[in-house]
Amino acid sequence: MKPEDFLHNVEAPTMTVYVQYKGVFDMQELYETIADFFRQKKFKFYEKQNRLRRPSPFGAELAHNFEARRKVEDYYEWVVNVNIETFDMRDVEVVLKDGTKKKMAKGRIWIQLYGSCNVDYEKIWEKSAFLAHLKSFYNKYIIKKKYEGVWWDELYYKIVLKLHALLKERLKMMSEEYEHRHFAGVH
């Protein structure tokens, strides 16, 4: 018998959200926004992969895979993954409203965001079959509402969707407004 057969509700993944944009954008600002957002939210930020390719004369292909982790309590943690890929990206010089010139990037960008709420991240309750059963029971019947209704909700609305809105704001997209940005407090 495998542990998965009797371990239930060990993670609650959020829905995946995407941004696709074609035009002029500031890659450095985008990166700083993501890193700063996670720093403010007390996450540990890991750059898992950075890849640069030049497959065609139309521009470079950049890929960034980021992972952010926050141990919220002893029993659960949040993990957020951000994958960014750019296509046909090349540098352009743009003139800002105040007349100054700035180097930005032009091309297509694709961003994928998803997170998950994991319980017992240190695997303390998996040392024996009895403990694992106990954990499964606890997840399924005792903390289920809190797990799905509070911890998961906070991760989805306050982290994933908020970052999604922030990235759209940085890209100056038309759908940048996020109606519920402050719906559960301003922190």
Add this chain to the structure above:
Amino acid sequence: MGHLKIVVDHEKIDYSGPVEIGGLFRMIQNFLWERGFDKKQDKDFEHNTERGKFIEWQITPWKKISDYVRYHVKVRVLGYDILKTEAAHNGKKSKIDNGRLIIVIDGFMEYDYDHRWDEKPILLFLRTVYDYFVFKAYTERFEHMLVHDINHLVDHIEKFLNLYRHYSVISKPAP
């Protein structure tokens, strides 16, 4: 997957003209949030083309009605050739988006979203009998509520886009 039933199939609005797209998205999200729907963003695409912006925006908010039934409302907005234009509003000049919008709304009902009744053929059969015969009155009532919510949303969007301004009163006004 639980039993997914299409209740509202492709309610469509086709509009060309001035519109504040950010405000439209905000209004749709706010409308669904107020009615207790959770947000799910499927697509958020924006391409700058030579003729203007092309956007594709899709959300599928959901709402659990009971421990057995869940609503899904899919709102898809396609925008073509969107450009900023100047408009006068209350004597003041302001910039506003102008272009063609296609809005498509679908409404679904998902039964047995926890998949408790689809592990064996006999359970699936019982579920179908239950949905169509035993639970019929409730099923229809839930459908009516979803249709009502979507009609209300369509009405809000049409008001937002000022689609009613071309209507004229056919009957004689009351004396």
